[in-house]
Every structure is written in C-alpha cells, then in structure tokens.
Amino acid sequence: MKLYNGTSPNGMRVMVFLAEKNLDIPTTQIDVMGGDTKTAAFLARNSLGEVPVLELDDGQIITESLAICRYFEVLHPAPSLMGRSAAEQANIEMWTRRMEQQLFSTVGSIGLHEMPFFAQKLEQSPDYAASLRRALPKKLEWLDKEISDGRPFIAGEEFSIADITGMAALMVCGFLNIALPNNVAHVKKWADSVMQRPSMPQMPG
Amino acid sequence: MKLYNGTSPNGMRVMVFLAEKNLDIPTTQIDVMGGDTKTAAFLARNSLGEVPVLELDDGQIITESLAICRYFEVLHPAPSLMGRSAAEQANIEMWTRRMEQQLFSTVGSIGLHEMPFFAQKLEQSPDYAASLRRALPKKLEWLDKEISDGRPFIAGEEFSIADITGMAALMVCGFLNIALPNNVAHVKKWADSVMQRPSMPQMPG
Numbered sequence: 001m002k003l004y005n006g007t008s009p010n011g012m013r014v015m016v017f018l019a020e021k022n023l024d025i026p027t028t029q030i031d032v033m034g035g036d037t038k039t040a041a042f043l044a045r046n047s048l049g050e051v052p053v054l055e056l057d058d059g060q061i062i063t064e065s066l067a068i069c070r071y072f073e074v075l076h077p078a079p080s081l082m083g084r085s086a087a088e089q090a091n092i093e094m095w096t097r098r099m100e101q102q103l104f105s106t107v108g109s110i111g112l113h114e115m116p117f118f119a120q121k122l123e124q125s126p127d128y129a130a131s132l133r134r135a136l137p138k139k140l141e142w143l144d145k146e147i148s149d150g151r152p153f154i155a156g157e158e159f160s161i162a163d164i165t166g167m168a169a170l171m172v173c174g175f176l177n178i179a180l181p182n183n184v185a186h187v188k189k190w191a192d193s194v195m196q197r198p199s200m201p202q203m204p205g
Numbered sequence: 206m207k208l209y210n211g212t213s214p215n216g217m218r219v220m221v222f223l224a225e226k227n228l229d230i231p232t233t234q235i236d237v238m239g240g241d242t243k244t245a246a247f248l249a250r251n252s253l254g255e256v257p258v259l260e261l262d263d264g265q266i267i268t269e270s271l272a273i274c275r276y277f278e279v280l281h282p283a284p285s286l287m288g289r290s291a292a293e294q295a296n297i298e299m300w301t302r303r304m305e306q307q308l309f310s311t312v313g314s315i316g317l318h319e320m321p322f323f324a325q326k327l328e329q330s331p332d333y334a335a336s337l338r339r340a341l342p343k344k345l346e347w348l349d350k351e352i353s354d355g356r357p358f359i360a361g362e363e364f365s366i367a368d369i370t371g372m373a374a375l376m377v378c379g380f381l382n383i384a385l386p387n388n389v390a391h392v393k394k395w396a397d398s399v400m401q402r403p404s405m406p407q408m409p410g
Contacts, residue, residue, distance in 0.1 A: 047351065048303070060292055064306075067299035074291035086279035087265055094272035098253070101269075105310075123340060128333040135328060146252065 003068075004045065004053040006030035006037070009108065009168045010065040012201060014052045016164045017069045019199035021076050025054075033117060066096070069161055081161045095155040095162035102139045103169035106132050111176055137181045144184040152193065163194050171201075208273075209250065209258040211235035211242070214313065214373045215270040217406060219257045221369045222274045224404035226281050230259075238322060271301070274366055286366045300360040300367035307344045308374035311337050316381055342386045349389040357398065368399050376406075 003025045005011045011032075018025055030036045030051050037049045046053045046063045054062040054071065062068050073082045083089035112118045113129035143166075147154065154162040170191055173180070180188060194200065208230045210216045216237075223230055235241045235256050242254045251258045251268045259267040259276065267273050278287045288294035317323045318334035348371075352359065359367040375396055378385070385393060399405065 047347065048307075054295075056292065060296070062292075062295045062299055064299045064302040067295045067302060070298045071291050071295035074294055086276050087261065087267075089279055090259075090267045090272045090276035091265070093275050094267055094269045097269040097272060102253075123336040125330060125333045125336055128330045131328040131330055142252065 001025060001057055002055045003027040004030050004042070004051055004055070006032040006051040008032055008051055009104070009172050011051050012171060013065045013161075013164050013168050014068050015201070016167070016199045017081060017161065018072065020079065020081055020159070020164075020197075021072055023072060023076060066161070080158070081164075083160070092155045092160045092162055095160070096165050099154060099162050099165040099169060102142065103136075104165055104172070106136055106139060107169050107172040107176065107178065110136075110178070111172060114176070133178070136178065140181060140184045140187055144186045147186045147190060152190075154190070159194070159197070163190075167191065167194055167200065206230060206262055207260045208232045209235050209247070209256055209260070211237040211256040213237055213256055214309070214377050216256050217376060218270045218366075218369050218373050219273050220406070221372070221404045222286060222366065223277065225284065225286055225364070225369075225402075226277060228277060228281060271366070285363070286369075288365070297360045297365045297367055300365070301370050304359065304367050304370040304374060307347065308341075309370055309377070311341055311344060312374050312377040312381065312383065315341075315383070316377060319381070338383070341383065345386060345389045345392055349391045352391045352395060357395075359395070364399070364402070368395075372396065372399055372405065 003014070005014060005027050006029060030042065032051060036042060037046075037051060042053075043049055045055065045061055048063065050063065052063070052065055052068055054068045056062070062071055070082065073080075077084070080088075081092075083092040110129045110132045112122060113124045113126060113132075118124065151157065153159050154166050170180075180191075208219070210219060210232050211234060235247065237256060241247060242251075242256060247258075248254055250260065250266055253268065255268065257268070257270055257273055259273045261267070267276055275287065278285075282289070285293075286297075288297040315334045315337045317327060318329045318331060318337075323329065356362065358364050359371050375385075385396075
C-alpha cells in the first residue's frame with residue numbers, strides 16, 4: 001500500500017486522520033505547487049490530478065480524502081473517527097458535510113478563485129471570491145451558535161473527522177490571511193483546544 | 206421516525222435511495238419553493254433551512270442527504286448501495302464524491318447563482334454561473350472517458366449511491382435546460398439505463 005500525498009488541505013485531512021488512528025502508511029510526497037500532480041504517471045493514478053491518492057497492494061486506486069479515511073476507518077475502527085452506531089455515523093457524516101459545505105468549500109473556493117496557481121485549473125472569478133469572503137463571517141457565526149451548547153467537539157462529545165474537516169477549513173483561512181471575526185468565541189475555543197492535539201500540524205501564518 | 210422532504214435534488218437522492226432499499230419511511234412533504242423551509246418550526250429542526258431532514262424517535266436530527274442515506278445503509282445493509290468491504294466502501298465513496306464535486310456541485314451552483322429563488326439565500330454571481338456552464342462539458346467528457354471501459358455503473362458492476370448522485374446532477378441539468386454534449390455517448394448510455402430503474406422519478410423537461 002502506498003499513499004501519495006502533498007501539502008494541501010485535503011492532504012492534511014488524511015495525515016491528521018492517520019495520526020489519530022496511529023497508523024503509519026508508506027507515503028510518497030508529491031510536490032503539488034511544483035506540478036507533480038500534472039505528470040503522466042500521476043494522472044494515470046488520478047485523472048483529476050489531485051492528492052491524496054491511496055494505491056492498494058492489488059492496484060486499486062482510492063482518491064478523495066474522505067474515501068481514503070473511510071477505508072482506514074473500516075479496517076481500523078478504533079479509535080472511532082466516523083462513528084460506531086448508525087445514529088453516530090449519521091451524526092458525524094452530517095457534521096462533516098456541514099463543515100465541508102459551509103466552511104471548507106467556501107474558503108477552498110476563495111483560494112481557487114484568488115490564487116494565481118489555480119488559474120490553469122479553472123476560470124477564476126475574483127468577484128465570486130469576494131462574495132465568498134463577505135459570506136464567510138455569517139457561516140462562522142452559524143457554527144458558533146451551533147456549538148454554543150458547550151460541547152467539546154463539532155459532532156458532540158468525541159473528536160471526529162468533522163473536527164478534522166473544520167480545522168482544515170481554518171488552516172485555509174490562515175493561509176489566505178482571513179482572520180476569524182470577533183464574535184465567534186465558541187469557534188475560537190474549539191479551535192484552540194483541537195490545535196493542542198499531537199495529530200495537528202503547525203498552523204500556517 | 207419521520208422524514209421531512211421536498212422537491213429538490215438532494216430530496217431526490219434520499220427518495221431514490223429509500224426506494225432502492227424498499228424502505229417506506231413516514232414522510233412529511235415540505236414545500237421548498239413555497240417557503241416552508243424558512244418557518245421557525247422547520248429552522249428549529251435544521252438551522253440551515255434545507256431538506257431533507259430525518260427525525261429519529263428519540264428526537265435526534267439528521268440532515269444532509271448522504272448522512273441520512275448512511276443511517277439507513279448501516280441499519281439495512283442489503284441491497285448494498287454504499288459498499289460492503291473497506292475497499293468497496295472507499296471506491297463508492299470516491300465515486301460519490303467525484304460525482305458531487307465534478308457534476309452535482311457544478312450544476313447545483315449554476316442553479317444557485319442563476320435562479321431568482323436563491324437570491325435571498327446567497328449573493329448571486331451570474332458571471333460565475335456562466336463560467337460553470339462553460340466548464341461543465343469538459344467535466345462530462347472526463348466522466349465519459351472514465352466509464353468508457355463499459356462498466357454498467359459509475360463505481361463498477363453494482364448500482365450505488367454514486368449513480369444516484371450522478372443522476373441527481375443530470376436531473377438538475379434537465380431542470381436548467383442544459384443539454385448533454387454530443388460526445389459523451391457512455392454517459393448517455395449509462396443515464397438511459399439507470400433511468401429505467403423503478404426507483405427513478407420522471408426526468409423533468
């Protein structure tokens with residue numbers, strides 16, 4: 001088994017997930033900004049030219065960070081990061097998707113539409129990026145209200161992939177020099193607490 | 206248990222999923238276009254004001270269509286729509302996310318940024334919608350090449366939630382009067398075949 005991974009928000013999600021599971025997977029580092037995801041050899045593994053990519057011993061390719069996490073969750077269910085019972089799994093998947101839809105995809109799209117590096121990947125719209133920057137504070141305020149019940153983690157009493165996804169979004173904020181608004185104290189408390197975990201990389205900026 | 210659902214692409218995903226599982230869940234129809242997702246009672250169940258919402262007997266709320274599907278998949282694993290082994294589950298999750306990222310979110314964003322109904326939900330960018338309309342054919346061509354190996358379904362030999370998500374994207378295309386390009390014969394063959402399933406709603410347009 002080999003993991004092809006690089007410095008990217010999705011790459012970070014898988015790295016933190018594996019660290020929380022205490023799994024050491026042979027990894028080939030891919031220089032994303034240097035263009036290594038655009039080589040013929042890489043595109044043969046993932047036609048979308050994105051990390052992370054997991055190659056199993058039988059040659060099966062798994063792309064998409066959450067799909068890679070799912071693979072390891074099923075094979076190594078403890079500690080649980082995606083839930084045990086049906087209700088737990090659904091709750092964590094709901095919160096993971098909320099973190100993705102409300103935060104991660106918002107800040108990710110800001111990066112995609114602002115950073116010169118992505119000009120070859122898509123038709124950039126600076127106006128759209130600006131509208132997302134205006135929309136982001138309300139989304140953070142929504143999350144702040146949702147977690148104002150004092151629970152320690154996004155999906156409840158246990159750390160989960162929802163927290164990892166939320167932290168990936170905040171790391172993109174740091175990378176894009178987007179400061180958290182002043183009125184999201186619960187979000188800040190949660191982020192400060194989660195950042196203490198040994199699995200977490202250093203926050204950029 | 207009660208499902209709150211309405212006429213929406215995500216609502217369709219859950220309805221088809223339940224039909225494929227042969228599950229009959231008590232459902233309250235929500236008039237999305239009529240504003241029923243903006244009432245205080247509805248917002249108390251889902252602060253994001255979106256269908257579908259599943260309310261369990263103990264009061265737990267599950268939103269996000271894939272999280273609702275996950276709940277039923279864990280409780281009713283046959284027929285499998287999200288995979289059995291770790292490798293199968295990961296493969297189907299990869300393809301579901303690819304269908305979401307490449308197609309469903311692209312056409313969904315076109316709708317969000319073009320349709321007057323959504324003007325109150327977000328700051329619309331017609332230019333961004335136009336750029337997505339220009340980008341969509343390449344994404345469909347990418348899918349066409351990926352499934353040109355002749356496999357019957359998006360994730361391989363078995364129908365799965367990846368097919369349901371892909372079909373939801375095509376239904377949004379129909380709703381937005383976006384015709385499939387001429388050079389995606391494999392996509393058309395797949396769509397024609399999947400549309401024959403009794404679980405599928407009538408294609409709009």
